[in-house]
Amino acid sequence: MKLAALRDRLAPFPGRAQASLRMLAACLLIVSLSMTLQIPNAALSAYMVFFISRREAAATRTAGIALIAAASVAIGLTLLAYRVTIDAAPLRLALMTLLFCAGMYLSRVFVAGPLGFGLGFILLVTQSTVDLYPGGEPLVRDTLWTWMAICFAIVVVLLIDMLLPARAPALAPQGAAAPPRARRLFVDDALRNPVYLRFALKTTFAAMLCYIVYTALAWPGIHTCLITCAVIALASNEATLHKATLRIAGALVGGGLALLATVFVVPHLESLGGLLLTIAPVVAVSAWIAAGPERDAYFGWQIAFAFFLCVLHGYGPSTDVTPVRDRLVGIVFGIIVMSVMFRFVWPERAAGDGPAPV
Numbered sequence: 001m002k003l004a005a006l007r008d009r010l011a012p013f014p015g016r017a018q019a020s021l022r023m024l025a026a027c028l029l030i031v032s033l034s035m036t037l038q039i040p041n042a043a044l045s046a047y048m049v050f051f052i053s054r055r056e057a058a059a060t061r062t063a064g065i066a067l068i069a070a071a072s073v074a075i076g077l078t079l080l081a082y083r084v085t086i087d088a089a090p091l092r093l094a095l096m097t098l099l100f101c102a103g104m105y106l107s108r109v110f111v112a113g114p115l116g117f118g119l120g121f122i123l124l125v126t127q128s129t130v131d132l133y134p135g136g137e138p139l140v141r142d143t144l145w146t147w148m149a150i151c152f153a154i155v156v157v158l159l160i161d162m163l164l165p166a167r168a169p170a171l172a173p174q175g176a177a178a179p180p181r182a183r184r185l186f187v188d189d190a191l192r193n194p195v196y197l198r199f200a201l202k203t204t205f206a207a208m209l210c211y212i213v214y215t216a217l218a219w220p221g222i223h224t225c226l227i228t229c230a231v232i233a234l235a236s237n238e239a240t241l242h243k244a245t246l247r248i249a250g251a252l253v254g255g256g257l258a259l260l261a262t263v264f265v266v267p268h269l270e271s272l273g274g275l276l277l278t279i280a281p282v283v284a285v286s287a288w289i290a291a292g293p294e295r296d297a298y299f300g301w302q303i304a305f306a307f308f309l310c311v312l313h314g315y316g317p318s319t320d321v322t323p324v325r326d327r328l329v330g331i332v333f334g335i336i337v338m339s340v341m342f343r344f345v346w347p348e349r350a351a352g353d354g355p356a357p358v
Contacts, residue, residue: 009296015055016291018164023049023287026160027304028276030153031312035272038315040142041149043308048153050290050301052114057161063114064154070118075147077119078126079140085127086136096127097208104233105200109190121230122146128211128226198346203233206341210334221326224309228334231305248335250302255328257282257303258310262321269317282307306331 026049034042052063077099085092103120110116126143133139190196207229214222232247265278282303289300310324342348 009293010288016288019053019055019291020284020287022160022164023053023290024280024284025164026053026153026157027283027287028280029160030156031276031279032272033152033156034149034312035275035315039149039152040145043312044146045149045153046308046312047301047305048150049157050286050304052154052157053290055291057165060161061158062112064158066112066115067118068151068154070115071122071147071150074119074122075126075143078123078143081123081127082130082136082140082143086130086139089131092127092130093208093211096124096211097204099127100124100207100230101200101204104203104230105196108196108199109186111184111187117230122150124207124226124230128223131215132220195346195348199233199348202341202345203229203338205345206334206337210337213333214330219326221323222330222333224327224330225334225337226330228331229338232335232338246296246298247302248332250299251306251328251331251335254282254286254303254306255310255324255331258307259321259324261311262319262324266311266317267319275317279307279311 027046030045030049031042033039034045039045048067052060052067054060054063081092081095081099085095100120100123103116103118103123106116107113107120108116126146129142130139133142207226210225210229214220214225228247261278269275269278286300286304286307289303290297292300306328309327313323
């Protein structure tokens with residue numbers, strides 16, 4: 001029975017192969033450009049393919065444009081915040097907490113949820129890395145490169161979607177034209193539903209707990225716990241726990257593949273072509289799963305996420321398995337913190353009226 005269900009979930013259907021091919025092509029092109037031009041954060045750039053890709057081209061364009069706008073605003077706010085927080089750790093922690101909470105709240109009350117999520121996520125990541133830099137100049141430079149890593153990857157995804165368009169959907173039956181839907185910025189109950197603020201507070205508390213723990217331990221290698229708290233946040237307790245289960249399974253698969261590649265394949269790589277051949281099978285499998293049923297798609301995203309984080313660091317082959325271990329520890333720790341938070345603090349039912357999760 002389980003094998004039959006698994007076979008059904010992995011079975012092809014119209015559009016799945018095309019979607020997988022688009023994601024594979026975009027990932028390989030992004031990695032090629034990142035390594036050739038030495039653009040930092042290649043793992044983040046490659047993961048943008050999975051993060052913004054949607055079944056409909058219009059939805060992908062909307063998500064991409066929203067994230068470019070969010071990244072631009074967030075980087076601008078980050079640079080302004082550096083002027084007052086770069087030498088004031090308590091103030092930076094307070095501001096980071098406030099801005100991330102606001103971003104998570106906006107991700108629930110905005111109709112364009114990715115806009116709010118992008119603001120909160122980028123502000124969290126950029127502010128949390130200040131202590132890792134010896135001075136202001138390299139910090140600002142890497143912050144601007146983060147904007148480039150996100151935006152150029154989104155542009156590549158949009159171009160690939162144009163060059164390899166999805167199969168045109170069948171025309172709807174002729175009839176009376178549907179009335180145009182009014183454009184709006186917020187969901188209907190944005191100011192009345194307390195669930196949205198509770199969601200933001202839970203996610204923020206979990207993320208800040210992870211930040212304080214890895215900072216106190218002086219273990220920056222597990223910073224992926226912070227990213228995990230933001231990425232696996234969902235509207236409901238049931239959905240978040242399901243997403244956490246898929247994330248830890250995907251992380252173990254992706255991290256295991258990355259470990260095998262680091263030990264047995266990477267030492268023999270001599271060119272960019274070898275790297276692309278190494279990541280292509282993993283991306284292809286991840287893309288096929290991600291293009292499948294929505295309930296299981298997150299498993300594919302997380303295989304790619306863990307694999308990219310563990311393999312795509314630096315611009316040359318690395319056989320050091322310590323980053324692989326640290327990143328996996330961070331992912332698992334973040335999952336545990338988020339699962340406990342959403343299980344016991346203001347647990348929600350699996351139905352909600354908010355925008356679709358990112």
